Amino acid sequence: MGTVGKAIFLLELFTAEEPEHGLSELARKAAFDKATTRRLLVSLATGGMVEQDAESRRYRLGAGLSRLARIREMHFPFLKVTVPVARGLAQETGETIHVSEYSAGALATVHVELSARANRVNVDVGQLLPLHGTASGIAFLAFSRPTVMEACMRRAMAAFTPYTVTAPDALMTAVQAAAARGYSRSDQGYEEGVSSVAAPILGVDGCAIGTLAIASPLSRIDDTIAEAHGRAAIDAAREISARLSGEPVAAALERAS
Amino acid sequence: MGTVGKAIFLLELFTAEEPEHGLSELARKAAFDKATTRRLLVSLATGGMVEQDAESRRYRLGAGLSRLARIREMHFPFLKVTVPVARGLAQETGETIHVSEYSAGALATVHVELSARANRVNVDVGQLLPLHGTASGIAFLAFSRPTVMEACMRRAMAAFTPYTVTAPDALMTAVQAAAARGYSRSDQGYEEGVSSVAAPILGVDGCAIGTLAIASPLSRIDDTIAEAHGRAAIDAAREISARLSGEPVAAALERAS
DNA sequence: AAACATGAGTTCAAATAATGAACCGACAAG
DNA sequence: CTTGTCGGTTCATTATTTGAACTCATGTTT
The missing domain is CATH 1.10.10.10 (Winged helix-like DNA-binding domain superfamily/Winged helix DNA-binding domain)
Structure with missing residues (x-):
């Protein structure tokens, strides 16, 4: 180093x-x-x-x-675009929403909207999420260049809970499922008792630059709800992607209609 | 280096x-x-x-x-505290407000509320302001440890306009005036046609950690208005200082009364 | 109160990491 | 086809980083 x-x-x-x-x-x-x-x-x-x-x-x-962060944010208003969307989604779903941005081989949590419920998932702003083993990571990998996936596979994959996916082929399966559905799901992969779904935020080149995730206590989740959350995450992440790629006129019209 | x-x-x-x-x-x-x-x-x-x-x-x-900036902001919510106060002051005065934080021998502009008027002063977030030659800098020096002042004097003082204070004793005079009044004033010291007043944001130890400034086109300013702006800046900066020093109960009561 | 532990900060010879001129291949303009 | 610029790379030379041992100060245990 x-x-x-x-x-x-x-x-x-x-x-x-x-x-x-x-x-x-x-x-x-x-x-x-x-x-x-x-x-x-x-x-x-x-x-x-x-x-x-x-x-x-x-x-x-x-x-x-x-x-420096403010200079970056001026040029690339990730938070400005993200926060209102995340807030809306938190209200809509009643669950904790966290948004992360890819940085140096991991996903950096840059914003969190906590659920208003007493039994909720807590996530810290600034936390680094591994690409394997979190719903966010899987969603990111599913929409990354192949090189990112390969780099991730090469590194040792730590197990955070007994449920963490650590086998390369199991990870590959999860990533492919996420690529097909448009969102990822991970139950207790990073923390026990937590179920998450995540969708990618895409850059202008169509590759993932970050993710939006909905994290819930496992007790509130079944397949139907997870599916609904997944679709909501996709919509919200798409909204963010679109606004970041600067489609000011088209999007404004669309939202107005 | x-x-x-x-x-x-x-x-x-x-x-x-x-x-x-x-x-x-x-x-x-x-x-x-x-x-x-x-x-x-x-x-x-x-x-x-x-x-x-x-x-x-x-x-x-x-x-x-x-x-990293978000982690810092969690622990030390400078923006969270500053933004609403600056916004209020911008509404109240109709002028551009900019807030800066001391960093590495200069003042880093961390937030700007632009005036709603057509003829207004524009300041960029992220801009570094020199300690001499801006209203913010003078206000900061006036409430700093003596060592900061000395370090500033030792360095060469660049002239940004014909009006920039570059002579050590003239700077000293301006700083002493600011210390006495509680706010500083600088006309065209950094940019021509701009008049600014600034007040210090103080840390728990009573020393300045940043500043709040009101910047106006010179044409709108006379001594009476500058004085009024100065007092408004002091109040706003005090409010920020107090909230940063975490006087949650006392301040909440005071504001409620 | 004396001994002990831990903290921040400093020194300087030895070892390691940074440097930069020269180089490559690609692209664009004249 | 030459010329200039770009991003990026190489490797012998050089300068910077390193770390054990050292203050000095503060706080803790016996």
């Missing part, structure tokens, strides 16, 4: 649950030397990617990230 | 106006060797910080940035 890779690795240690870290703690978690870790952090800090609390000396993600 | 610094430097070349770049173009702009540039870009891409368009081979900012 190059120096830049290490710096990024450090950034990835900051999560929704653990948004602040001390120096030694980071060095331990990353398995880097303390001196190395510190040099990387100083470099990141001078670039605004992390900040150090003046008194506690702990590090957290920096404002430079917000800035 | 270390390797990590160079990688971040590359990221900073992506702006709202130029959100995509080819390899040679980036190498030229950064004054790095093409091979070096490419290696950095590959590292950044495998970390999700940039993406490469599959067909045009051009690079743009990556989804990993959105992910």
Whole structure:
């Protein structure tokens, strides 16, 4: 791993649950030397990617990230397009909706609309979802270039629950089913007691760039409901894809009609 | 500059106006060797910080940035708190409001509410504002630790217009005036024909962490209006500071009364 | 209160990773 | 057919990163 890779690795240690870290703690978690870790952090800090609390000396993600993310969002308004659609779908289905974007071999959760019900699935914004073993991942693979699928197969597939699909041919079957139906389904593949369906968000070239998923407690799901959720996910994801590909006039007319 | 610094430097070349770049173009702009540039870009891409368009081979900012920014925003909801306040102030004043956060020796514009009027000031999200020479910068300096001021003075101060304050003692005077009044004012210091006032957003330790500014065409501004804008900026910035410092109960009661 | 543990941050010789000139193949314009 | 530009690659040279050992400060246990 190059120096830049290490710096990024450090950034990835900051999560929704653990948004602040001390120096030694980071060095331990990353398995880097303390001196190395510190040099990387100083470099990141001078670039605004992390900040150090003046008194506690702990590090957290920096404002430079917000800035760059906003520049990206200006040019490619993923959130702006996604949030209203996800919100509508959450209302409609009463379940938790999460939207993710492909990033560096995984799906990065960029928005979550939590179900209003007491018994609901919780997903954290910022969480990285593996391509195998989540409904989102399967849906993504089903609409990716073959190279993405191959790269995924080559890597070791971790089992998150006893139900996780880890066998290459089983994964292939699931992906093909998703490609045929237009949506994927995964029961307890990533977390026990959770059933999800997901549909791909497509880029201008027709390949998946992200996914939209509906996650429900298993107890509320049967095949009929899952099918309905799947179709709803497809519609919502299509809506997002269309708006991202900038069909301003056609879509506006369609929605108005 | 270390390797990590160079990688971040590359990221900073992506702006709202130029959100995509080819390899040679980036190498030229950064004054790095093409091979070096490419290696950095590959590292950044495998970390999700940039993406490469599959067909045009051009690079743009990556989804990993959105992910990290969302994690930060979860923990420190700058935008969530800022946006409604800025929107209200924009309605109230009819002028463009921009909010920035301190990052790596400058102020990063993280949100903009454009005036509804035809003749208005335009500011880009993601733009970096220098500490000297903008109303935001002066307001920030006026409520910073002395070390920040010193660091700013040491660096060369660029003149953006004939009106930009570049002399250290003149800057000092402006900063002291801002500290006394609670808001700063700058006429045409950064762009000709623009008059701005700004107030600091304060962290828990009482030091500035960002600013809120009201930017108007010079033609609409006189001393009375500027004063009124200044007071409005202070109130809005205080509101943001308070909510960020998490005074949920007290503030809710106060607002309710 | 003395010993101990852990934290942040620093140093410098040794080792590793970054560098850049030259190169390739592809494409477009003159 | 030449010329220029583009994205991308190679490899010997060079400069940067590395990490064990070291402060110094703070907090904890006996």
